[in-house]
Amino acid sequence: MKILKIKAWIRDNLDQIVLSLLIVPALALIFTFQFIPAAWTIWFSFTDMALIGKKALNWSFIGFKNYLDLITDVYFWRSMNVTIQYCAVSLVLRFTIGMLAALFMTLSKVKGKIFIAAVFLLPSAIPGIMHPYVWISMLEPNYGTLNTILGSFGLPRQSWTYGAVTESLIMINTWAGYTFTMILMASAFKSIPREYYEVAEVYGASRWQKFRKVTFPLIKFPLILCLILIFKEDIDDFTYAYMFTGESPRPDFKTELLSLYAYHKAFHYYELGFGCAVGFIIAIIVFVLTLLQLKFARL
Amino acid sequence: MASTTKIIAVAIIVIIIAAAGYWYYTTTQPRKTEITLMTKAGMWADFIKTSGVLEDYKERMLKEKNVKVEVTIITAPHRGYGEKLITSFAAGSEGDVCWVSPTDLYRLAETEYLLDLTPYVSKWPDWEKFYPAAKKAYTIGGKVYAVPNDAATMVLYYRKDLFKKAGLPVPWQPETWDEVIEVALKLKEKFPDLPIIIEPWYEEQLPIYSDGGVIYDPSDGKFIAKSPQILYMFKLYYDIIYKYGLMPKEFKLERWDDRKLFAEGKLPLMIDGTWCYTEKWGPNGPYPIENREEIIGYAHPPSSGRPNNPHGKYPNTFRDYTWAISARTKEPELAFELIKELTRADIMAKWGHDTSHLVVRSDAVIGDYAEDKFLQWNTESLKYAVPKPPTILFNKYMDALKEVLRNELLINERTPEECLEIFAEKVTEELGEDNVKEIPIP
Known part of the structure; x- marks a missing residue:
């Protein structure tokens, strides 16, 4: 049965x-x-495990000590500060430039628009690992392309790899990442039916009114999603900062993004437990951003 | 019945013959095994592959031990090799034989990742031929953890053509750092736009030796947190950068490619390692200099001029790489035999000549190496080279020194006296009060 x-x-x-x-x-x-x-x-992250030395052999559970040490660790906060600067400025630049490129792609009636769009998309066609190599040769203080160009105009050389190294990182990230906004927002613009604008025109709507009443409500959610995704992508950026910094942290911490700080703690100072604690903090931030992303994606 | 007995007897004889044949076959056939060798990618791995050392090793193992051994080379890039090596050890994926720097060696030995080679070297007649300083550098707590492969010291390189243009004598061998500064000032006057890099490439402690000091006292096992010689080092760097404006601080902060600048004649004077002569400026290097002998001048880093320097006329530092064996290897004998092959006199001489590294065994001054004028000259510096203290605390000491030099001297532009105080505090904190001592400053 x-x-x-x-x-x-x-x-x-x-x-x-x-x-x-x-x-x-x-x-x-x-x-x-x-x-x-x-x-x-x-x-x-709850242990004092090291990759090498006595603590690699005899490590122990230390509870929240790594997290408490993080709170009082001046380098962690310096790293957090650099990361926030990097994310905030990158967000503004990646979004603004990407948005302008998206508007150009959807609204412009210039001849050869497809070719220009293909040029816009070039950074995303180049493998990510190549970006820093290309840019290091551009920014090298004595032989780099940018300083050579500045020099040919009689302008003073810039310290791209020291004085303005954070700005250099942001510049590379923006160059490599604005295409994401461009593609996402161009598809959002394209998805708006033309009939809506035609109806608005019939009712005598101005350009601003069309944007406010038709365009913006329909791109609002992709736009917010785009902002969250950019921030999420940048908060755990590693490659560019690593390429500029090398194996050891720069003395001024100007390139020490959180993910790089976690890496240096775990694999340069071999403090694996502490490095994992920093990594877990990044994971929490990304998790919160993912929840936000899901919330907006559902809407 | 009789036929049955015969059959059994024949069967037994066949079985015995088959077993004997099998026994003979298995005992005379070589045993097959594999050894992994971890080294840097590029010229390091290429040299091993092309020098014929592996073929010789395999042949010898087959002949002497009846073992058919396959050697697999694992490589990691030059940049970040130390981190990758240590991560491999932590993950258990290291090679049986590994290319290890002295600084990583101390860490690996402390973690018991390395095989104690003392019983092996004690039975190896060639071990006597290795220079005592090199052997001492890799003996930790009375145990030998590595076999040295090569050595290098710091060299004061200068461009002969620029010296001549500035009316300076060639060849040149300064006796004191003051003389170096005097010459550098003359060069600066003649070539105001050219920088002069008077800072030893990652051997920042060199001026401490120049002034007759040490960073570690083996008699009590303590590191020196404060001494007149450490103050001398900070003063020398301060004067070079700020007082005389000879070395732009951007050199360190922006990480200039000084070897390229030197090759292009944009740098008249610099300090770098032995290896630069061929590895960087040789015909196969990244920045080849034609007629090297006519263009590149070389001198020993001088002393401070303080009399009775215990390190001699031209104090220097001792560095470079070794071969070590993983404690987890399943073939310790074969791994050591591979090291014996890799550090053979003729192989060491060839490596030394091809990459401009000094040999570390007395019988390796042969062939092209023996004919190389630069290497002959540089070998003399080994007499003055101070080995690194064989303890893991050395890494922490150097990290603290580098940090103070870069953060305090370069970025915050602090005075030598301030740097000394900050360094003493930092090194005491990092190494622990029991491991450091201070020498009064008059």
């Missing part, structure tokens, strides 16, 4: 069972390669 009931239940829910089984491999992969490493990172 019981077997019959089970059989009936299976027959009734066959679709769900098959669907559930189909996601098992993906879940197993996520569990193995995401959940387990994340769990290890969280666990390590």
Whole structure:
């Protein structure tokens, strides 16, 4: 009787069972390669484990000590400050330039627009790992392209790799990242039906009114999503800062983004536990931003 | 019945013959195994692959030990090699034999990641041929943890062509740092736009030795947090940068490529390691200089002029790489045999000549190496080279020194006296009060 009931239940829910089984491999992969490493990172952040030295052999559970040390660690806050500056300025620049490029792509009637759009998209066509190499040769103080150009106009050389190194990082990030805004916002503009504007014109709406009443409400959510995604992408940026900084932190911490600080703590000073604690802080920030992103994405 | 007995007897004989054949086959056939070797990518790995050392090793192992050994080379980029090596050890993915710098060696030995080579070197007749200073540098707590592969010291390189244009004598060997500054000022006068880099490439402690000081006292195992010689070092750097305006501080902060500037004749004077002569400016280097002998002049870094310097006329530092074996290796004997092959006199001489590194065994001054004028000259500096203290605290000491030099002297432009106080405080905090001492300043 019981077997019959089970059989009936299976027959009734066959679709769900098959669907559930189909996601098992993906879940197993996520569990193995995401959940387990994340769990290890969280666990390590509560220990004084080191990659080398006595603490690599005899490490112990130290509770929240790493997190308490973080609060009083002047370098952590310096790193946080640099990261916030980097994210805020990058956000403004990536968004503004990307938005202008998106407007150009959707509104302009210039000949050769497709070619120009392709040029706009070039940074995203170049592999990310190549960006810093290209830019290091551009910004090198004695031989770099930018200082050579400045010199040819009789202008003083700039300290792109020291005095203005944070600005240099932001410049590279903006160059590499504005295309994201451009693509996202161009698709948002394109998705607005032309009929809406035609109706607005019939009612005598001005350009500003059309923007306020038609365009903005329809691009509001992609726009917010775009801002969150840019910030989320930048908060754990690593590659450009690493390429400029090398293995050890710069003495002035001008390129020490949070992710780089975590890396240096774990792999330069070999304080794995502390590095994991910094990494977990970044993960919390990204998690909060992801929740926000999901909230807006649903809307 | 009789036929059955015969069959059994034949069967037994066949089995015995088969077993004997199998035993003979398995005992005479070479055992197969694998050794992994971890080194830097680029010229380091290329040299091993092309020098024929691996073929010789495999042949010798087959002949002497009846082992067919395969050697797999694992590489990591030059930049960040130390971090990758240590991460590999922590992850258990290191090679059986690894290319290790002295600073990483102390850390790895403390973590018990390295095999104690003392029993192996004690049975190796060639070990006697290695220079005592090199052997001492890699002996920690009486245990040998690595076999030195090469050595390098700091060299004062100068452009002969620019010296001649400035009316300065060539060849040149300053006896004191004051003489270096005097010459640098004359160069500055003649070439006002050219920088002069009088700072030893990542061997910042050199002027301490120049003034007869030490950073570590082996008699009590304590590091020196404060001394007249440390103050001398800060003063020398301060004068070079601020008092005389010879070395732009952007050189350090912007990380200029001084080797390229030198090759292009935009830098008349600089301090760098032995290896630069061929590795950087040789025909296969990134910045080749034609007629190197005519263009590049070289001198020993001088002393401060203080009499009776315990390190001699031209105090210097001792650095460079070694071969070590992972404590986890399953083939310690074979791994050590590989090191013996890699540090063979002829191989060491070839490596030294091809990359301008000094050999560390007395019988390796042979072939092209023995003919190389620069290397012959540079070998003399080994007499004055001060080895690094074989303790993990050395890394922390140097980190503190570099940090004070860059943050306080370069960025905050503090005076030498202020730098000394900050350094003493920092190094005491990092190393612990029990591990440091101060020498009174008159």
